[in-house]
Amino acid sequence: MPATKLDGKALAATIRGEVAAAVAARAATGKRPPGLAAVIVGDNPASHVYVRNKHKACGDVGFASWVHTLPGDTTQAGLLEVVEKLNRDPAVHGILVQLPLPKQIDEDAVLRSVSPSKDVDCFHPENVGLLAAGHPRFYPCTPHGVVQLLHRNGIVTAGKEVVVVGRSNIVGKPQALMLMQKPTKANPAGGDATVTVAHTRTRDLAAVCRRAEILVVAAGALHAITPDMIAPGATVIDVGMHSVNGKLTGDVHPGAADVAGALTPVPGGVGPMTIAMLLVNTLAAAEQIDGV
Numbered sequence: 134m135p136a137t138k139l140d141g142k143a144l145a146a147t148i149r150g151e152v153a154a155a156v157a158a159r160a161a162t163g164k165r166p167p168g169l170a171a172v173i174v175g176d177n178p179a180s181h182v183y184v185r186n187k188h189k190a191c192g193d194v195g196f197a198s199w200v201h202t203l204p205g206d207t208t209q210a211g212l213l214e215v216v217e218k219l220n221r222d223p224a225v226h227g228i229l230v231q232l233p234l235p236k237q238i239d240e241d242a243v244l245r246s247v248s249p250s251k252d253v254d255c256f257h258p259e260n261v262g263l264l265a266a267g268h269p270r271f272y273p274c275t276p277h278g279v280v281q282l283l284h285r286n287g288i289v290t291a292g293k294e295v296v297v298v299g300r301s302n303i304v305g306k307p308q309a310l311m312l313m314q315k316p317t318k319a320n321p322a323g324g325d326a327t328v329t330v331a332h333t334r335t336r337d338l339a340a341v342c343r344r345a346e347i348l349v350v351a352a353g354a355l356h357a358i359t360p361d362m363i364a365p366g367a368t369v370i371d372v373g374m375h376s377v378n379g380k381l382t383g384d385v386h387p388g389a390a391d392v393a394g395a396l397t398p399v400p401g402g403v404g405p406m407t408i409a410m411l412l413v414n415t416l417a418a419a420e421q422i423d424g425v
């Protein structure tokens with residue numbers, strides 16, 4: 134039997150509807166709309182597509198949103214000045230600096246320059262620390278999207294063997310933290326799972342992956358996970374995104390659908406959830422800054 138499709142596109146639409154309802158309720162009490170400012174440096178085509186999609190999603194739920202497009206030769210001081218202005222702007226509740234940045238710019242310094250209270254990507258070390266300590270201010274968008282895909286599809290994570298493939302700061306590392314943590318009132322997206330993190334230096338990756346009841350793949354490598362690496366019936370979440378002959382595909386080989394119990398499609402799985410969770414974070418930032 135082919136794997137059940139975990140439809141991120143449909144769930145993201147539901148979550149966007151929840152955000153839009155909250156924005157309308159805020160407006161009814163005279164509050165200004167949540168505002169998201171995106172900053173993009175240079176002309177990386179994929180980054181421009183991502184930012185355009187985020188900007189459109191903001192408009193659809195009633196947010197204010199701005200895109201600051203800076204030339205590829207922008208200096209670090211020039212970029213820091215733009216971020217500083219956004220930090221001070223009361224109409225801006227969330228700031229997103231699209232990565233990657235050109236080589237002349239110190240990415241770490243820029244991420245640290247974003248006010249932690251407006252850091253809706255959850256990349257600032259203060260917010261990473263709060264997440265690690267189990268008192269998150271925000272959850273990072275892609276890992277939170279994965280947790281929502283699991284929980285809202287009734288896939289229990291508590292006590293499960295989870296393998297996360299990839300150890301990036303954006304996905305693998307925070308994903309492992311979230312899935313291992315205890316869910317509490319302050320940290321409702323905890324997963325209570327037994328988590329293994331695999332990466333490029335892992336010995337016998339196939340054997341490690343076959344241990345997983347839930348396999349989250351953020352390897353950044355086309356079709357790195359083949360059907361023989363998946364335990365029959367496992368839930369497989371594919372965070373990868375690659376364009377092959379103009380078609381999008383993931384880190385998981387399409388043959389996985391014949392082995393897995395449930396699988397996210399690419400496109401239409403994790404991707405739309407990332408944007409939905411960015412909206413959730415921007416709404417949360419507005420509520421933290423302006424009050425609910």
Ligand code: GUN
Binds near residue numbers: 229231233303
């Ligand atoms: N580049 C790739 N993914 C992301 C993301 O989630 N946020 C930002 N700011 N840049 C990215």
